Amino acid sequence: MILAGDIGGTKTHLALFEEGGSARRPRLDRKLPSREFPSLIEAARSFLRDAPEPPTRAVFGIAGPVVDNRCEATNLPWHVDGDKVGAALGGIEVALMNDLETTAHGLELLGPRDLETLNPGTARPGNRALIAAGTGLGEAFLLGGGRRWRPSASEGGHSDFAPRNPLEDELNLWLRAKHGRVSYERILSGRGLAEVYRFLAATRRGDEPEAFARAFAGAEDPAAMVTAAALDGSCERARLAAETFLGVYGAEAGNLALKFFAVGGVFVGGGIAPKMLPLMRDGGFARAFCDKGRLSALVRDIPMSVVLDAQTALWGAAAVALATPAHKEPA
Missing domain, CATH: 3.40.367.20 (Hexokinase; domain 1)
Known part of the structure; x- marks a missing residue:
């Protein structure tokens, strides 16, 4: 299962997708009011309580500059570290991207x-x-x-x-x-x-x-x-x-x-x-x-x-996540 998200100053839109599935067909998705959560970790945990199974990796598009997989959101009091988010969600791989970059990936799906x-x-x-x-x-x-x-x-x-x-x-x-x-x-x-x-x-x-x-x-x-x-x-x-x-x-x-x-x-x-x-x-x-x-x-x-399509950023994040091969530990 793949987790994708579009993180903005007003709402956080999270969705789960099947491995090998379509980036425009989520298995589960929900929009959460961003400011009701102290962090992306807490928002993701809330969403994943209803998940049929835990995700294996995630891509989040977030409104703010992303450097070294970290972002201080521009219009939201969140300091997001992708590695820490991944550890909190069960040790999964997490990639942060600027939300306009994920939207740009989503353009090809329109x-x-x-x-x-x-x-x-x-x-x-x-x-x-x-x-x-x-x-x-x-x-x-x-x-x-x-x-x-x-x-x-x-x-x-x-x-x-x-x-x-x-x-x-x-x-x-x-x-x-x-x-x-x-x-x-x-x-x-x-x-x-x-x-x-x-x-x-x-x-x-x-x-x-x-x-x-x-x-x-x-x-x-x-x-x-x-x-x-x-x-x-x-x-x-x-x-x-x-x-x-x-x-x-x-x-x-x-x-x-x-x-x-x-x-x-x-x-x-x-x-x-x-x-x-x-x-x-x-x-x-x-x-x-x-x-x-x-x-x-x-x-x-x-x-x-x-x-x-108001969900273009989410589709783009999902497309990147679905195209990213799962990390495998060396034998």
Whole structure:
């Protein structure tokens, strides 16, 4: 039995797979609220109480930089050591990977129905890029040229934000005064969307119903409120916040196309894009993606799609685990 996991700041999705089985057909899976557990070890132990048999090895995709099979999660108070997790789970082999790297592995398992194209372009042999906004912002690239790609993680979501227009200049200054340094994740995340809304409120842009203002002030998930109001048109300021957010998001996706020369395609994953898809279809996201000055024609010809399958990172972790031969002690 193989254990795979997608570990994020909000949820931990764990699943068991049969040896030799499909990476998209778990025998058992469950989503756990990450912050209700003090560690990955405790979350895994809770999940495995219902397991038909113990796993022989595991692969976990985790939101944070992984070095020497260790990770300090970026948006979760967990310090994860793969060797210690393996020892606690019965001495099994455990591999930690960045969650965008496992998502990148999962891309190869997706079909046409799992994607929605926002910029058709023309896919060519070469690299691919992946960007995913959710609790945080992840970025990865896939090195390749034939029918297979080799994923590699990055921490590009923490690179410095580069504003493109006067509104984004103001947003940058407002965030810098509040936080000191402004990364792309400071904007392109659930918390970032809420911050964009607060900036628009502070600078008195867009109308805001009084009832919405009261609800937003006490909301447990203000970003979800902004998204819902932007979609149903009930709050002009929420719509403006979503448009500003998506402009930055599309621009950074285009930046990845240039940085990684991703002529094989750019993929937009994470939990936010599918929820904002009706707003992304109006063309603003794709225009920001393609607006690259002298290289706009190059980027316009690069395919860009939204990943619709929310479990792609889990499928990728399972695919890596299933493809990894079990360790055997020498005779």
